[in-house]
Amino acid sequence: MPYVVTRSCCADASCVLACPVNCIHPAPGEPGFGQTEMLYVDPRTCVDCGACTSACPVDALKPHTRLTEAELPFLELNRAYYDDHPHEDRTPMAVIPPQRRIPAGELRVAVVGAGPAGLFAADELLRYPGVSVTVHDRLPTPYGLARAGVAPDHQDTKRVARLFRAVESQPGFSYRLNTEIGRDLHHEDLVRDFHAVVYAVGAATDRRLGIDGEDLPGSASATDFVAWYNGHPDHAADHYALDGERAVVIGNGNVALDVARILTADPDTLSRTDISDRALAALQASRVTEVVVLGRRGPAEAAFTLPELLALAALDGVDVLVEVRPEDLPGDDTPRTRVLAELAARTPVPGRRRIVLRFRTRPTEILGDDRVTGLAVEGTGPRAGEGAGTVEASLVLRAIGYRARPVPGLPFDRATGTVPHERGRVEPGVYVAGWIKRGPSGFIGTNRSCARETVSALLDDFEAGLLTAPADGGPVGSGHPEAVGLDGWRAIDGRERAEGERQGRPRVKLVDREALLDAARSGDRPRRTGALFSGRSSAGSTPAGGNAPA
Structure with missing residues (x-):
């Protein structure tokens, strides 16, 4: 098998289009494209040319001869996929759909x-x-969660920023950052000043447990914890007590595994990443030696993906254990089940930090007076009524999903946490994309196909004459004084990366808003006219105006 995909990838089809023999699946137009956890290289037809590695924006593809021991299970994943999906009838990738033409202007x-x-x-x-x-x-x-959500020990995933930098360099692109809709600008301003507005604001809040003790000090959302260690300016000054030996993460999706991994990681390893300096100092002083990951459902229904489970199982110096009865493991013989069974059979090594995956357990109360001391739990499903007891812990993090906030000026479905739409169209001139459109699901690459559908609806409306022209041509270059443009962002990026180079790290993040704005001023100063906003991409083209939240 010449090449292998070794992690959850962006699934944007760059490698698929680069492959001269169409050996990477599922491809665009095939069932599962944009929804699978990763792509798979067909070992029967790969010609070992390496074109896919050059195209991959996150370096997910490797020759089979360069796989580490921890990456060897991906060989089995590829084999198993093609056993079930032979892809005998292949549409040639040279078939290109007709290019859409939009009206001039x-x-x-x-x-x-x-x-x-x-x-x-x-x-x-x-x-x-x-x-x-x-x-x-x-x-x-x-860059949203690609900057403030991806774990710092997953630097390969953060290489998707290369794609974003290419987008920023296109003629006609501009930024207006550090501007909040409802404060600095309003929905009505955007509708007035643009032909169309696309809201891609994500899902910025977390779901709550709804149990007693949830607001005690020491109980927090994993969303905020992730933002803290990633240097999000809203959470730069947060504090987490890491003075106890056990932490509990409630939920068993990829975010829960990220948090467990960071809490038990070697600080020396983290010091070579872009983790927040404040978080790194706290983790260096941490006394946490065990993280228990609680899942309400069984191992077959766990929300984490197989690549993330494999990465967890391959951790060096950390025991990863599965606390489950043999009869609770799925009866199928899949790679996922085999990994879980292998972890369940492991014997812990004394003195090591450990991560324990515990299934069919739910919290009923977070315990403590002035701060968290533990939580009461009970069994679920076939184990309902069993396993009731207490888990001692000084830190409890809930990782049970993201939820979007209502967008001012737009309808909102509180049951689904999304804006009602048809193919991304809220109404002619107003559109949604990403999690605010479909809910918190999918991977980074899923957003490309989601955005393509929304843009198609927008262009349909433009061609049909349903979009209103901007009033007086739009407020080009105007805005509130602290808006940050493309030059300002490039100055921030340059300063962070320069400091990172001095320390042997990808970057050293500026985590305070004022420090970020100071860096932005140094980039925008030569061109600004009373504001931090530089109106256009350095590649040219007049921009539109406006500004808002994400």
Whole structure:
């Protein structure tokens, strides 16, 4: 098997299109594309040319001869996929759908949210001549969860930023960062000043447990904890007591595994990443030696993906254990089941830090007076009524899912936490993409196909004459004084990466808003006219105006 995909990838089809023999699946148009956890290389037809490695933005593909011991299970994943999905009838990738033509003239679009969904939407729009896009975000920095959500020990996943930098360099692209809709600008301003507005604001809050003790000191959301160790400016000053020996993470999705991994990681290893300096100092002083990950359902229903489970199982110096009865393991002979069975059979090594995956257990109360001391739990499903007891812990983090906030000026379905839409269209001129459109599901690459559908609906409306022209041509270059443009972001990025180079790290993040704005001023100063906003991409083209949150 010449090449192997070794992690959850962006699934944006770059490698699929680069492959001259169409050996990477599922490809665009095939069942599962954009929904599978990863892509798979067919060992029967791969010709070992390496074209896929050059195209992959996150370095997920490796020759089989360069796999580490921890990556060897991905060989089995590839084999198992093609046993079930032989892909005998292959559509040649040279078949290209007709290129869409839009009416001549200017089309100005505001995108609200500078995360993957917003930037993929901008990329789709900028494929057409005459389109300009201004991407807004309430933070001084873009990239959303790709910057503030991906764990610092997953630097390979963060390489998706290369794609985003390419989007930023396109003619017609501009930023207006550090601007909040409802404070600095309003929905009505965007509707007035642009032909269309695409909201890609994500799901910024967490779900709550709804049990007693949830608001005690020492009980927090994993969403906030992840933002803290990633240097999110809203959480730079947060404090987490890591003075106890056990922490509990409630939930068993990928975020729960990320948090467990960071809490038990070797600080020396983390010191070579882009983790927040404040979080690194706290973890260096941490006394946590065990993290228990509680899942309400059984191992077959766990929300974590197989690549993340494999990465966890391969940790060096950390015991990863599964606390489950043999009869609770799924009866199928899949790679996922085999990994779980192997972990369940492991014997812990005395003195090692450990992560314990415990299934069919739910918390009923978080215990403590002035701070968390533990939580009461009970069994669920076939184990209901069993296993009731107490788990001692000084830190409890809930990782049971993200939830979107209502968007001012837009309808909102509180049951699903999304904005009602049809193919991304809320109404002609107003659209949604990403998690605010479909809920918190999918991977980074899922946002590309999601954005493509939304942009298609937007262009349909433009071609049908349903979009209203901006009033007086739009407020080009205007905005509130602290708005940050593309030059300002590049100055922030340059300063962080320069300091990272001095320390042997990818970057050293600026985590305080004022420090970020100070860095932005140094980049925007030569061109600014009373504001931090530099109006256009250095590649050219007049931008639209506006600004908002993500």
